[in-house]
Amino acid sequence: MARRGEALREHILDTAKVAFLETGFERTSMDAIALRAATSKRSLYAHFPTKDALFLAVVARTRALFAERMGTPADYADEPMEAAVRYCGRFVQMLRWSSVGKMARLGIAEADRLPDLAAGIFDVLFGVTTNNLAAHLESGTGLATDKAEAVANQLIGLAVHPVLPRLLFGVDPLTDEAPDRARLASDVDLDRIRRLVHLSVPAAT
Structure with missing residues (x-):
């Protein structure tokens, strides 16, 4: 079943985090993230209009998860x-x-x-x-x-x-x-x- 809404957003964030950690911010493209997340570029940009916005959302999600684990x-x-x-x-x-x-x-x-x-x-x-x-x-x-x-x-x-x-x-x-x-x-x-x-x-x- 295809992910939609918040489930897709969280999946993109989790996928993007792995990509950023593996290849760094500069070398990670939005195209690569869309491919890894198995979603379209249109869906990716609907949730995150820029790579900076995506990274900031990754940081915010990481903060919440880290605080929960701590x-x-x-x-x-x-x-x-x-x-x-x-x-x-x-x-x-x-x-x-x-x-x-x-x-x-x-x-x-x-x-x-x-x-x-x-x-x-x-x-x-x-x-x-x-x-x-x-x-x-x-x-x-x-x-x-x-x-x-x-x-x-x-x-x-x-x-x-x-x-x-x-x-x-x-x-x-x-x-x-x-x-x-x-x-x-x-x-x-x-x-x-x-x-x-x-x-x-x-x-x-």
């Missing part, structure tokens, strides 16, 4: 500090997934020519995560808003180093298997992140 720190533990630990660990776990890691690489690759699109990808990954962590630290530990934001940024930076640069430069391989929260403790060094959290949060209070 959840909020409160989803991970009842105790606020441990919830922060596991939330940071989940972020590290997500970065190792090829779908996320390649999106980060794409943002860097397109930063010079398409800074707004690159900034959108940055916001998908780091904006969502840091804002959620800051809100959690403010409500769960009593940090003032500005302190919570500063600590959240610090913790995210410490938690992802050196994992993120090693992934971005291909020193460590990305994984094609979607990250499972049930494997968080075995996939990520939570003790290391726990030390970082317990050192950083009291210093800011």
Whole structure:
């Protein structure tokens, strides 16, 4: 049965995301996306009048899906500090997934020519995560808003180093298997992140 309406739109977005990750924004044509999505160019342009519009929609969809997979720190533990630990660990776990890691690489690759699109990808990954962590630290530990934001940024930076640069430069391989929260403790060094959290949060209070 042919896809129509919203189902077709979501199919195009999922197809376009794969294409952009494989060949980059510049080298991915609307013709190629229409072919891969098994739809007509007319249908593609009816939903997305330009490639920029399509890419922005891909970023928006990715943001929603990423936020859903990350959840909020409160989803991970009842105790606020441990919830922060596991939330940071989940972020590290997500970065190792090829779908996320390649999106980060794409943002860097397109930063010079398409800074707004690159900034959108940055916001998908780091904006969502840091804002959620800051809100959690403010409500769960009593940090003032500005302190919570500063600590959240610090913790995210410490938690992802050196994992993120090693992934971005291909020193460590990305994984094609979607990250499972049930494997968080075995996939990520939570003790290391726990030390970082317990050192950083009291210093800011």
